[in-house]
Amino acid sequence: xxxxxVSLLLLCSLSVCAQEQGSWEQVWHEVxxxxxxxxxxASDDYERLQxxxxxxxxxxxxxxxxxxxxxxxxxxxxxELMEYLLRYGPMRSLGELRMVQAMSYQQxxxxxxxxxxxxxxxxxxxxxxxxxxxxxxKHTMTLAGxxxxxxxxxxxxxxxxxxxxxxxxxxxxxxxxxGSYLRLGLVGSQDAGEPFFSTNNPWGYDAxxxxxxxxxxxxxxxxxxxxYKVSSAMGLVLNTSFSLGKQIMLQNMxxxxxxxxxxxxxxxxxxxxxxxxxxxxxxxxxVTVFASYRPIDATLNKxxxxxxxxxxxxHRTFSELRKRHNSHQTDLGAIIRYQQSxxxxxxxxxxxxxxxxxxxxxxxxxxxxxxxxxxxxxxxVDYGYIHHRLSLNGETAINRDGALASVHSLSYQPSGRxxxxxxxxxxxxxxxxLHAHGFGEGxxxxxxxxxxxxxxxxxxxxxxxxxxxxxxxxxxxxYQVSQASHSYDMMLQVDYQLKRWTVNARHRxxxxxxxxxxxTALIPDNEHRGRLSLTYAHPTKWxxxxxxxxxxxxxxxxxxxYMVSEYLAYSAKHWQTCLMAGYFDTDDYNSRIYIYERxxxxxxxxxxxxxxxxxxxxxxxxxxxxxxxxxxKLGHTNYFDRDVIGSGKQQIAQSHITDLDLQxxxxx
Numbered sequence: 001x002x003x004x005x006v007s008l009l010l011l012c013s014l015s016v017c018a019q020e021q022g023s024w025e026q027v028w029h030e031v032x033x034x035x036x037x038x039x040x041x042a043s044d045d046y047e048r049l050q051x052x053x054x055x056x057x058x059x060x061x062x063x064x065x066x067x068x069x070x071x072x073x074x075x076x077x078x079x080e081l082m083e084y085l086l087r088y089g090p091m092r093s094l095g096e097l098r099m100v101q102a103m104s105y106q107q108x109x110x111x112x113x114x115x116x117x118x119x120x121x122x123x124x125x126x127x128x129x130x131x132x133x134x135x136x137x138k139h140t141m142t143l144a145g146x147x148x149x150x151x152x153x154x155x156x157x158x159x160x161x162x163x164x165x166x167x168x169x170x171x172x173x174x175x176x177x178x179g180s181y182l183r184l185g186l187v188g189s190q191d192a193g194e195p196f197f198s199t200n201n202p203w204g205y206d207a208x209x210x211x212x213x214x215x216x217x218x219x220x221x222x223x224x225x226x227x228y229k230v231s232s233a234m235g236l237v238l239n240t241s242f243s244l245g246k247q248i249m250l251q252n253m254x255x256x257x258x259x260x261x262x263x264x265x266x267x268x269x270x271x272x273x274x275x276x277x278x279x280x281x282x283x284x285x286x287v288t289v290f291a292s293y294r295p296i297d298a299t300l301n302k303x304x305x306x307x308x309x310x311x312x313x314x315h316r317t318f319s320e321l322r323k324r325h326n327s328h329q330t331d332l333g334a335i336i337r338y339q340q341s342x343x344x345x346x347x348x349x350x351x352x353x354x355x356x357x358x359x360x361x362x363x364x365x366x367x368x369x370x371x372x373x374x375x376x377x378x379x380x381v382d383y384g385y386i387h388h389r390l391s392l393n394g395e396t397a398i399n400r401d402g403a404l405a406s407v408h409s410l411s412y413q414p415s416g417r418x419x420x421x422x423x424x425x426x427x428x429x430x431x432x433x434l435h436a437h438g439f440g441e442g443x444x445x446x447x448x449x450x451x452x453x454x455x456x457x458x459x460x461x462x463x464x465x466x467x468x469x470x471x472x473x474x475x476x477x478x479y480q481v482s483q484a485s486h487s488y489d490m491m492l493q494v495d496y497q498l499k500r501w502t503v504n505a506r507h508r509x510x511x512x513x514x515x516x517x518x519x520t521a522l523i524p525d526n527e528h529r530g531r532l533s534l535t536y537a538h539p540t541k542w543x544x545x546x547x548x549x550x551x552x553x554x555x556x557x558x559x560x561x562y563m564v565s566e567y568l569a570y571s572a573k574h575w576q577t578c579l580m581a582g583y584f585d586t587d588d589y590n591s592r593i594y595i596y597e598r599x600x601x602x603x604x605x606x607x608x609x610x611x612x613x614x615x616x617x618x619x620x621x622x623x624x625x626x627x628x629x630x631x632x633k634l635g636h637t638n639y640f641d642r643d644v645i646g647s648g649k650q651q652i653a654q655s656h657i658t659d660l661d662l663q664x665x666x667x668x
Contacts, residue, residue: 023569024053024113026545026596027106046604047265049114055177058118060090065221066180072110074253075391076413077102090120104416104456105464105495106251127181127217137178141666144600145170146192149658154193154316154649162649163193163316171205171266173602183213189266193316206315209271211262221286223277227263230276230290231256232335232348233382236397236405236445239437240270247491249439250454250466253421254393254409258335258346260288265602268297268313270435272331288335295325298356305359317649328355331435342386348397349379352434365477369446371432376400378433389414403430405445407438416458423452429476441472441487449473464495485513485522500537506530514555525555527590543569553590561586563593563609575622582615600631600663613639627668633661 028049049071057066059081067078080102085091094112097103103111146169154163171189176182188205195201211226231239234256260278263271276290297310306327315324333350353375360370380397394408405428411421425440429447436445439452450472457465470489477483493506507530513522533547550562565582578598586592592610598619599605609615617635624630638656639645645652 023598024049024110025598026567027109027113047267047602048261050602051261051264052114055180056114056116059085059115060118060120068255069259070111070114072107072248072251073255074102074251074411074413074419075255075386076253076389076411076419077107077416079386079388091117093117100416102413102416104419105458106456106466107416128178133178133182137176137182139668140173140175140177141668142173142602142663143170144172144603144661144663147660147662148192149660150652150654152193152646152649153651153653157649159199160318164195164199164318164321165190165193165316166196167192173264175264180215181217182215183211183262185262185264186210187264187266191314191316194314200321201315207266207268207313209263209265211264213262219280221278221280222260223275224260224262225275227271227273228276228290229259229261229263229271230288230333230335231259232288233258233346233380234393234395234407234409235438236395236407236436237348237378237380237433238333238335238350238435240272240435246452246454246468246470246489247466247493249421249423249452250419250456250468253391253411253413253419254423254439255391256393258288258337260290266313269311270437274331284338284340286337288337290331290333292329292331294329296327296329297323297325298327299323300326300356301359305357306354307360309358329353330355344382344384344386346382347379348382348395349377350435352376365482366479369429369432369476371434376432376434378436380405397431397433397436399431399433401430401432403428403432405431405433405436405438418458419456421452421454423454425450425452441470441489442474442478447474447476447478449475462497466493467491480514481522482515482519483522487512502535502537504531504533504535506532517556523556526553528552541571543567543571547595549593549595551586551591551593555590559587559591561591561593561610563595565595565615567596569598575620577621578617578619580615580617580619582609583613584609584615585612586610597635598633600633600661601665603661603663609637611639612641613637627666629665629667631661631663631665635659635661 052069064078064082067073067081077100080100084100094115094117097108097111148167151167155167156162169190169192171187173185173187175185187209189207190196190205194206197204209227211224211228213222213224214220215222217223229240260276272290272292273294274290274292276288278286278288280286298306299308299310301307310323315321330353331350335346335348337344337346357374358372360367360372362368362370377400378397380395382395384391384393389412391411394406396404396406398404405426407423407425409421409423411419413419423439425438426449427438427440427446431446433445438445440448441450442448450470452468452470454468455466459465468491471486473486474481475484478485488511491506491508496503507528510527512525514525516523529551531547531549533545535545545567547567548562548564551560553559561584563582563584565580567578567580569578570576580597582595584593589610592608594606594608597605597607597617615637617633619633621629621631636656636658643655645655645657
């Protein structure tokens with residue numbers, strides 16, 4: 001039975017002559033590690049890339065600051081691209097990107113989704129008239145919803161013990177934009193189970209995001225009012241913007257830059273609410289200042305202090321509603337940056353105040369040095385030098401208690417065929433930062449020291465290799481680790497193209513340590529994850545891809561699993577459809593599998609499966625008119641090894657689930 005299903009899926013890919021058409025998400029899947037990032041951060045990363053894809057950069061009318069928004073470009077690639085445009089003038093086609101020597105396989109695959117070739121301006125443009133913006137600006141309204149064909153346990157219980165709202169998830173999104181000069185938006189989102197215009201929720205949607213962004217208005221480079229994201233340097237003081245996984249680091253060679261952008265996703269984590277602006281005082285000198293005051297969710301101790309700050313955004317039960325906006329947070333900060341002749345020097349600072357005292361349970365050893373108190377301050381200096389082939393970046397930070405954190409990266413990229421980078425980090429176990437999100441093995445910028453070495457290499461024209469090795473040492477206890485420990489993380493990926501065929505192979509090994517059952521010693525927690533995919537490209541509108549994922553986990557016991565999946569797509573002039581089908585068989589959660597599925601616009605998901613079953617999903621998108629676009633996705637999962645799915649209030653009393661996602665976009 002199992003061999004029959006696997007064989008059928010493998011043969012299916014050989015019977016279809018195809019190539020994936022127009023999907024940056026599929027390419028991103030090849031450089032993204034779902035297990036490295038939590039859902040809130042990953043969703044926000046996806047939202048940022050979606051916004052960039054919707055507003056592609058005109059290469060013939062761009063600058064370094066715009067290109068730095070693309071998280072997969074290195075310093076050298078941006079430099080060479082700007083030099084090419086300066087030397088040879090406007091590009092005539094995206095094919096010219098291959099003439100930029102520093103561009104590698106992954107960048108050439110991703111760039112066409114985020115840039116365009118437009119007209120070069122005859123002279124530098126000034127900020128347009130407000131009447132011009134009002135007349136020629138573009139409006140976009142998006143309505144989305146999910147219909148589950150099942151009931152969770154919380155849906156069936158009474159309001160006092162179960163969910164307070166219906167089981168449907170829905171959202172709306174409105175945006176008005178005029179080029180890169182102005183963006184105005186409003187987003188409302190409602191999770192399944194949350195009350196809508198009822199039960200202490202008179203404002204309808206559970207969460208709203210709103211923003212007004214103006215750019216290139218005289219000496220004001222960027223200004224935002226409403227909800228926004230901000231990051232500086234290498235994330236040791238402030239990073240509520242884009243995250244960097246270990247494999248993505250290979251694409252941009254450790255580059256981290258300042259970023260100020262609207263918060264336009266449904267996530268309720270790590271955003272600011274207020275106003276922020278970047279002002280250019282002199283040609284090489286810019287200053288960013290921001291102020292924020294926002295409500296936060298928190299679990300409170302009996303004395304009214306904060307035990308933990310909650311970022312999930314769920315308000316489905318009376319218990320969750322009691323935690324909603326029960327505390328408030330104020331943030332004030334500034335970023336000063338000087339950049340001239342390849343050198344850059346910056347200063348970053350942020351002051352945070354809570355209206356309740358933060359008192360985590362420090363009796364738990366791994367929480368002994370978590371952030372505590374009502375007032376927090378972090379400051380850093382960042383520095384670096386960018387050469388045509390070489391770049392050096394670093395940041396050293398200090399918190400209110402004098403604890404240190406520092407990171408340094410060195411990259412060398414002699415051509416697009418070869419690049420190497422080294423990354424060092426040291427985060428004291430006493431260093432805390434409420435807005436710090438630096439690169440590392442752990443989820444906190446704390447209690448870690450390590451070294452990372454990565455490489456990209458094209459030894460042959462059609463062969464692309466990527467590899468990294470990372471070592472981390474943790475001097476203090478961590479979750480499920482009651483003493484000092486260390487870890488190793490190694491990855492090798494190979495991509496080979498031969499005319500219409502593309503083969504991708506990846507293997508990752510993570511060697512970590514955890515407590516034994518009695519917590520008297522550390523024992524190995526080893527994990528192997530691999531992927532093998534085959535794509536056949538044909539100059540038609542069809543596409544096909546077969547993928548085999550496998551995993552092995554050794555911690556106390558050995559757990560194994562695999563999943564074979566098939567991805568088929570067809571694209572016509574006014575519509576396209578994608579079909580995904582997969583068969584998975586894993587021993588337990590430790591051998592879970594993450595896969596790619598085509599999603600609705602502004603909706604992020606790398607589904608995770610464990611146990612024994614099948615998964616199928618059908619995606620359809622159609623241009624109903626020149627201004628109206630309709631999308632739908634039907635997903636079905638059937639488990640062979642259980643009669644119920646999930647636990648607690650999320651439990652579903654059956655072995656299969658089916659969801660229907662709908663989306664309508666109107667551009668006018």
